[in-house]
Amino acid sequence: MIEPSFGNFTKYAEINWGDGRGKIIEAGRGLTLSLDNSSGSGFQSKNDFLFGRFDIQLKLIPNNSAGTVTTFFLASQGSAHDEIDFEFLGNSSGEPYTVHTNVYAQGKGDREQQFKLWFDPVATFHTYSIVWNSQRIIFLVDNIPIRVFNNNGAFGVPFPTNQPMRVYGSLWNADDWATQGGQVKTNWTQGPFVANYRNFKINACASSSSSNGTCVSGSGDPFSNQSWQTQELDANGRNRLRWVHQKYMIYNYCTDFVRFPQGIPAECKRSRF
Numbered sequence: 001m002i003e004p005s006f007g008n009f010t011k012y013a014e015i016n017w018g019d020g021r022g023k024i025i026e027a028g029r030g031l032t033l034s035l036d037n038s039s040g041s042g043f044q045s046k047n048d049f050l051f052g053r054f055d056i057q058l059k060l061i062p063n064n065s066a067g068t069v070t071t072f073f074l075a076s077q078g079s080a081h082d083e084i085d086f087e088f089l090g091n092s093s094g095e096p097y098t099v100h101t102n103v104y105a106q107g108k109g110d111r112e113q114q115f116k117l118w119f120d121p122v123a124t125f126h127t128y129s130i131v132w133n134s135q136r137i138i139f140l141v142d143n144i145p146i147r148v149f150n151n152n153g154a155f156g157v158p159f160p161t162n163q164p165m166r167v168y169g170s171l172w173n174a175d176d177w178a179t180q181g182g183q184v185k186t187n188w189t190q191g192p193f194v195a196n197y198r199n200f201k202i203n204a205c206a207s208s209s210s211s212n213g214t215c216v217s218g219s220g221d222p223f224s225n226q227s228w229q230t231q232e233l234d235a236n237g238r239n240r241l242r243w244v245h246q247k248y249m250i251y252n253y254c255t256d257f258v259r260f261p262q263g264i265p266a267e268c269k270r271s272r273f
């Protein structure tokens, strides 16, 4: 079976920030981002997309990563933007990373869910995926769904449906909030901090060709695997999601009644997940 895209950073991505701190390595198979006390770094996809499935493998900063945030996300340009975020909040040595997720639609976010992981994300590479189709957004870790955000547009809940998004990765300092609520600061003597990315895969509809219905991988290669376009959770997926939510979820905006005294957001009432 031919892979729709080969995870090649040279072909699909470019370093967009960090003055040499971001590097494409191993003939495009890998990419490293680094952060020191003067700057972080980042990359972006060369194209933007209207719906797709985006996979990346990540090995996070080892040892003391407190204060740092490593990201993998989609975002549109301009105001009232859409965004789908994976953010990995670092921690002191031996303390667990937090996986922070959020969805912005038409400029409005405030939809955070946070998780711990069931493995050590600094020891080896793991796969983090965003599926974005017209019906739902699915966040996956090693192909296990951790979050589903359904399109409840019919009930007045904004959902990203018409602004093309680009794929981004970045590593930056956020020690004013990221770790233990901002109490633990970045220890610059431990730097530079390095996050490793590899195997970047795009199965998506390029925004320029979506109008004639042609979906392509990031470089314009034709591809056959379009199952992401209708991807949803089957019974097994729903079981895995329940398992993650019961054992590993540490924050859910849908149950934050203090934060939403007027009532929790509409989408929380509509879907079980």
Ligand SMILES: *[C@@H]1O[C@H](CO)[C@@H](O)[C@H](O)[C@H]1NC(C)=O
Binding pocket: 089, 090, 091, 092, 095, 096, 097, 098, 178, 179, 180, 181
């Ligand atoms: C860091 O570790 C502490 C203590 O185990 C934990 O409460 C916290 O959620 C972890 N993550 C972050 C980002 O602070």
